[in-house]
Amino acid sequence: MTAIDALEPxxxxxxxxxxxxxxxxxxxRDDLLPFPLAGNKVRKLQAELQTxxxxxxxxxxxxxxxxxxxTLAFFGARLGxxxxxxxxxxxxxxxxxxxxxxxxxxxxxxxxSHGIRAALDAAEAEYASGGFNVRRISGGCxxxxxxxxxxxxxxxxxxxxxxxxxxxxxxxGATQGGLVAxxxxxxxxxxxxxxxxxxxPGRNAVAEAAVWAGCExxxxxxxxxxxxxxxxxxxxxxxxxVAKGWAFGFPLDPTYTGKAFAALCDRRFRAEHLAGKRxxxxxxxxxxxxxxxxxxRPGLRxxx
Ligand SMILES: *Cc1c(COP(=O)(O)O)cnc(C)c1O
Numbered sequence: 001m002t003a004i005d006a007l008e009p010x011x012x013x014x015x016x017x018x019x020x021x022x023x024x025x026x027x028x029r030d031d032l033l034p035f036p037l038a039g040n041k042v043r044k045l046q047a048e049l050q051t052x053x054x055x056x057x058x059x060x061x062x063x064x065x066x067x068x069x070x071t072l073a074f075f076g077a078r079l080g081x082x083x084x085x086x087x088x089x090x091x092x093x094x095x096x097x098x099x100x101x102x103x104x105x106x107x108x109x110x111x112x113s114h115g116i117r118a119a120l121d122a123a124e125a126e127y128a129s130g131g132f133n134v135r136r137i138s139g140g141c142x143x144x145x146x147x148x149x150x151x152x153x154x155x156x157x158x159x160x161x162x163x164x165x166x167x168x169x170x171x172x173g174a175t176q177g178g179l180v181a182x183x184x185x186x187x188x189x190x191x192x193x194x195x196x197x198x199x200x201p202g203r204n205a206v207a208e209a210a211v212w213a214g215c216e217x218x219x220x221x222x223x224x225x226x227x228x229x230x231x232x233x234x235x236x237x238x239x240x241x242v243a244k245g246w247a248f249g250f251p252l253d254p255t256y257t258g259k260a261f262a263a264l265c266d267r268r269f270r271a272e273h274l275a276g277k278r279x280x281x282x283x284x285x286x287x288x289x290x291x292x293x294x295x296x297r298p299g300l301r302x303x304x
Contacts, residue, residue, distance in 0.1 A: 007033060007046060008156065009030075009156055009157040010030075010032055011157060011160055012027045013025075013026055014026070014027065014248070017250065021279075023270070023274045023276060023277050024279060025279055026161050026278065027250070027280070027281045027282075027283050028153075028280060028281070030042070030284055030285055031257075031285040035074045037067070037070065037287050037291075038071070039067050039284050039285015039287075040150070040175050040284040040285055041068045041071035041072075041285070043150060043153055044068075044143070044145070044150070045068075045137075045141050047149035048145040049075055052079060052135065055131075056135050057081065057083075057084060057133065058072055058081055058137060059084050059086075059123055059124060059127070059134050059135065059136045060072055060083075060085060060138070060139060061085065061087065061088070061120060062087060062088075063087065063232070064087045064088070064097060064098060065289065065292050066085075066087065067286055067288055068141055069097075070101060070104075073085070073100070073106035076104065077104045077105055082127075083104075083105070083106040084109075084127065085107070085108040086116055086120050087111070088110070088116055089111070089112060089113075090113060090232075096291065120136065139172075140172045140174070142174045142209070143174065143212075144212035144213075146209075147174045147175075148213050149178065150176075150177070150178025150181075150213070151179070151182045151213040153178070154179040154181070154183065155182045157280065157282075158182060158280075162188075163278050164189065164277035164278045164279070165189045165273065165280070166183065166190045166191070166279075166281075167263060167274075167279060167280070167282065168191075168192055168193070168260060168281075168284060169256040169257055169282075170202065170222060171197075171231075172205060173205035175282075175284060176190060176192035176206045176220075177205075177206045177207070177209020179282065180213075180215060181210050181213035181215035182213075190221060191263070192206060193259055195227065195259050196231035197224065199222055199223075199224045206220045207220050223263065223269075226266070234255070234258065234259070234293070237262050238258045239258075241258050241264075244265060245257075245258070251287055252290065253287050253288070254290065254293045255293065256284055256285070256289065257284060257285070257286055261281070
């Protein structure tokens, strides 16, 4: 049972950004996958839900403004399946995502972080006793099917655009792991820019996801220097990168894509990794976070 079929990577060539950066800049626009405020969770969940059946209840968890949870609610509505979400209360809930979840027919509960597992267990037991076949999907859709989806999309994008380097925002690591598998043997290098994790644990998570996608990667490029405060936080470096993208008509958010783009805006990083290369920026979505995160201070456009 599928909601949407082919998810051909949409690739853009950007002349003005190429000129500004001094390398060839291309982008895969996964923010434009077929849901409003889409992103990489569409590819992951589309793969994960290939085997969903009537009578399934989709159970998962995330933050109140989680891209994964909103996307799961979209799929549930498309497929006609019940969705229940256990949301944790950290962050700055705008209420906007929650109103979308409600419109999409998902039910949710908001618990403190330490109560997530117990709430998932309780919901699973309750829905199972109500006759549902409960499918529990790990947070962020960090699953083998998600990594395989990115391997397949990555292979297609590499075939279409022949990049030297792929740069992607990296969180749980399934997206990067899939892309690493896609790049194997092609000569393309994949650089993950961490949005949260430190280098060592982040690299291990990406390596694990690459294995899920069938690749025993020897070397994982996982850069933690652009975390800029940590997950869901950001500072001036990210704000400047986000402002720069928007000024070129390339929308970014401060939680994910803005951090990856900050690497491209960093002169030293550019000189070391990107100069003279064809760089494919994998836009993973996240524009919800551009709406809900605090606005950049005025005057930043001049700063880059
Ligand atoms: C979830 C997410 C990521 C991170 O993807 P992983 O596969 O967890 O590494 C990156 N960007 C956006 C916008 C996301 O929502």
